[in-house]
Amino acid sequence: MDNIAGTKSSLTWAVHISVALLVALWLFPTVGLFVSSFRTADQISSSGWWASIFPTEQNVVLRAADPEDNRVADGDGFVVSGNIFDDSDHGTQTDIRAWGTSSRDVAAYEPGETADLGEGESLTLMADGGYEWRGDDDQISGRGQRVFVSITAPPDFTLENYRQVLLSGDATDSMAKAFFNTLTVTIPATIIPIVVAAFAAYALAWMDFPGRALLIACVVGLLVVPLQLALIPLLRLHLGIGIGKGYLGVWLAHTGFGLPLAVYLLRNYMVGLPRDIIENARVDGATEFQIFTKIILPLSFPALASFAIFQFLWTWNDLLVAKVFLIDATGQTTVMTAQIVELLGTRGGNWEILATAAFVSIAVPLAVFFAMQKYLVRGLLAGSVK
Structure with missing residues (x-):
């Protein structure tokens, strides 16, 4: 009787406890950073964030x-x-x-x-x-x-940390300026690879042409290539063609590094779409472009949103690519990760400022993740079940 389908497993409690522990391990550091961002330096140095509501x-x-x-x-x-x-x-x-x-x-x-x-x-x-x-x-x-x-x-909370991080300093030395610089880098670096990868994924999924299987194998192989190997050659290419170190260069760099995952993820999702829909559209006289824009893209929204989350989070939290392709001595294009490094270098003892700057940096990725997490799960499961 224990093996009858539909009966509840006796290990359900273990699964629930494991999930709760995983959630706690992820949640506690975030909550701690949030609480510390409102505390004074004396409070942070004298007690942990969990004691913030007690004297x-x-x-x-x-x-x-x-x-x-x-x-x-x-x-x-x-x-x-x-x-x-x-x-x-x-x-x-x-x-x-x-x-x-x-x-x-x-x-x-x-x-x-x-x-x-x-x-x-x-x-x-x-x-x-x-x-x-x-x-x-x-x-x-x-x-x-x-x-x-x-x-x-007594418990001491203040908004002074946020005022100092977001409003203090000149136009080139503030977290607010770095925040908008990061948006300038992240939004195009998320949209461009999605647009390019969507066309490529449709071609690899539904169009017959010589060498298609070889291209799919190359895409899979590029997934395991470390981006660090391509930094110097790509930078030399940018300098050689006149792009230099600026927003265009960092957009193209993020696009190149993100395309293999985007093509692989979108292709796996599109190939699992019902074939009858596409064949019926072709019989009705629809062109490949019309099929792509009016049928494939709307049905592939979960996969597109899934990759958008990955690309946005990776680009927003990136420091290495920004250091290589977005070097600016005047600070006009400094992103948030680089600005936090500057704060750490010049204000190593001001932990309240660092905690506030770090939380400001992760606030947007957290909002994006929670707003689109249902699409993330659906996109990741694409092609896993027929």
């Missing part, structure tokens, strides 16, 4: 006010008072857990205790950040006293 402990370095303009006579000496958070980016912090005057012991004192700074100086720091720095005229001078503070930081 976290941080060690920060603050300074008391400069004594020259803030000291007040008090008996035989002077006192500087105020709040340690007044001139810092931690104005919302009100809970000091411990503090110290040396980086070797940042938790030497509890809130409310007085630290002996030597030579008659003392510093008292309260839990809410209020302090009193006492000493005589010769001692309380120069810069404000440095204080190492352990604080409990």
